[in-house]
Amino acid sequence: MITGIGLDIVELGRIRRLDGRSAKFRERVLTDRELAEYELLSDSRKTEYLAGRFAAKEAFGKAKGTGIGKFCSFKDIEIRKDPSGKPSVFFHEQPDGLVSITHTKEYAAAQILLQS
Template sequence: MITGIGLDITELDRIARLDSKSEKFRNRILTTEEHRHYQQLSSQRRTEFLAGRFAAKEAYAKALGTGIGPDCSFLDIAILPNEKGAPILYFNNQPVDGFVSITHTQTVAAAQVILQKTERI
């Protein structure tokens, strides 16, 4: 059963500007593990990665129904690749029962999150 849906889109140039000023924005958004992935990327890919993670975390908070705030911060959420590279959501270091999709064009990054509750028989 679907329990929440969230969608977010963000401009790459906005994220690039924030990231170029200092590490403060990046450190507010990325977990330690995500930051390791970020460091391994080229300059353009870093912007796409950071914007995608920002959008996905915003989408997750919307699907959860809390928004980003005291109950759900950017650092509470992690989006890490599985063995095939697909993004997997984690909240407070626990896998989330749901799905995340991240995409980008030359100008924007977007993400959608669908949360579900798996019925156990």
């Protein structure tokens, strides 16, 4: 049974500006594992990666019904890839739903589906 659906879209330019000012934004949004992956990417790919993770985590908060805040922080949510590159969402280190992330030249979007 579907228990929640979340969708979010973000402008790549906005994420690029926030990330370019300082590392604080990415350090607030990404987990340690995600930060390690981020550091291995090219500059253009870093923006897509960060924007996609941000959108996915915002979508997850919407699907949970809590939003991002006291009960569900960015650091509580982690997007991991399996060996083929398929993303999965983990909440408090536990698998917790399906995720799809996409990018265009100007936007990143993500959708989350939670099931029981």
